[in-house]
Amino acid sequence: MNRAEAQRRADRIRAFRDELADLERDQVLALTAEQGGRLRTHQDALLQRLAGEFDIDLSDTQKQMSWGMRIASLLGAIALCAAVFFLFFRIWGLLGTPVQVGILVTAPLVALALTEFAARREETLYFATLAALAACACFILDLSALGAIFNMRPTQNAFLAWGAFALAVAYAYGLRLILAAGILCLAGYLSATVGTWSGFYWLSLGYRPENFLLGGALLLAAPELVRHRRCHDFPPIYRIFGLLSLFIPILVLSNWGGGSYLRLQDSHVEVIYQIAGFVLAAAAIAAGIRRQWREVTNTGSVFFVIHLYTKFFDWWWDWMPKYLFFAVLSLAAVLVLLILRRLRGVFRESAP
């Protein structure tokens, strides 16, 4: 059992106790004093054990505090990364080349050791997340500063190394934030590599948004290909970034046909990607509902609405009075709500 599973178990026990209290109040079910006592003793012991082993939250207040700690840890991690960068650039001119290289090579290893140290002392991993992100920042700084010191030609392979490093750390500790950082680096590497297949320089990747599509498809497929027995909360992160890598390029191309590999008139390319955007968003919503992937449904819905509103803007913004334009937008929102409510009703009827 890991921390997330322990938290889910504790949440279930709390929900069970609330429901049992309601049932007793409504006189539907009443446990004998002995049964109630045994149940409470068992659950209390279980909760105490889970809290001791995994440092989980046992109340809503604790949960709110945890969210606060999570946000503080994220902000702290970002600030620490910035501090690492600025500190190095502040002092590197005062150091000889061997010392510069020594610092750069050892910094990520020291940060990794700190991550392990923090993880052994604290089950919630707030400090470990901070140290892990610092390790990633040190490694990014390491390769980029080596490139600057030795005047090396930039290459997309650095993104592969950074992505693999972040993924290794993420899987070692089950850190979603680090996984997201690793996925971003790998998506950058894949997109740049796809661009080079067409003979273009890798840093031109942004000029052809289609370069990101293959990476997006691979990210979507990753949790289906690799089972996550230990890191149960990783597949949604893959799916979210996979969908973003598909939807954002499609959204860009549906408004900027000139950025496509397709040798068609810009307006034709835009129509193709507008249709693709609507179809893919609808497919994502359907797949999300069917497979119970909430993140897929939400991402699909957001992009469906963005595509819809972008089209409205294209068609009507210039000639329609503003009050009418926004009224149409609100009507469209009401229409989407009605459709989703109907769908929700259908799923409620089919639910056991």
Next chain:
Amino acid sequence: MTRPGLMAAAVLALAANGVALVGVARNRAGEPRAELNLTEREAPLAWVGDENSGLSLRLEWAEPRRDWSEPGWFGREELEAAGFDCSLPLDAEGAELRYRKVLPIEAYAALEYDGEAWRTWLAAEEADLAKAEAEFRRGRLDARAIDWQRQRMKGIRVGHTRLFLIDVDREAARLRERHPDGSRTLVAHALVRLDYVQPWDEARKKQLPPFLRGSVESLLVDSLHVPRAQRATLGGREDQLRRSPVTERGPMYAVRVAYGSRLEPWIADLRSLAPTPH
């Protein structure tokens, strides 16, 4: 460290550093492929932020003159040599769409130091000034305009880069074969672009036939890190050098730049120069 992921991350970090450092060692092993004695004119100090104690030089290079209404020295043939597919005739259907969508590619550029390209360019600039002087004498140019042109030319003579782009190819070896003097010409990784140009004839108010025109967008490594050991040469005058442009005072230092087997440069030597007499 008992977690396999943690060990993997540590090994990966060490391996990536190893690959990078072995690459540096291989680049610098043996005789450099090119070694040029440049000055501040070709390698001025690069800008750095207040909180950056590092120091680097920026390779400053120029292109031979050419008219915008023609491909000049970098036309279709050179673009093909650089690696672009220019087989589709310009009057074929869809040619414009196809060529306009081409993105920059990585190729190699040859840059000549203080050679024929610089002299030709300088002569053209001198001829422009002579023409302007003649216009001034005929009263067609005012005193302020001619003074500005004279000052500009003065700056060019003492401070303009003499490093000129002369050739491009997708094969570094082929480029070196064509320009074998490693003390005068460097071969470097460059970003090369293709432009589909359709010039407009203002006099006849009509579109002229299109052509393909190449250009070098940038050198992939145009920044040279100055190691601490060589900084002493500048004697802490970095801010002063940045404040007054080299075109106003002439170069204050000379720099020997070497290019290794991977065509990555480094500063082999940096020394002070006596002030240029004006």
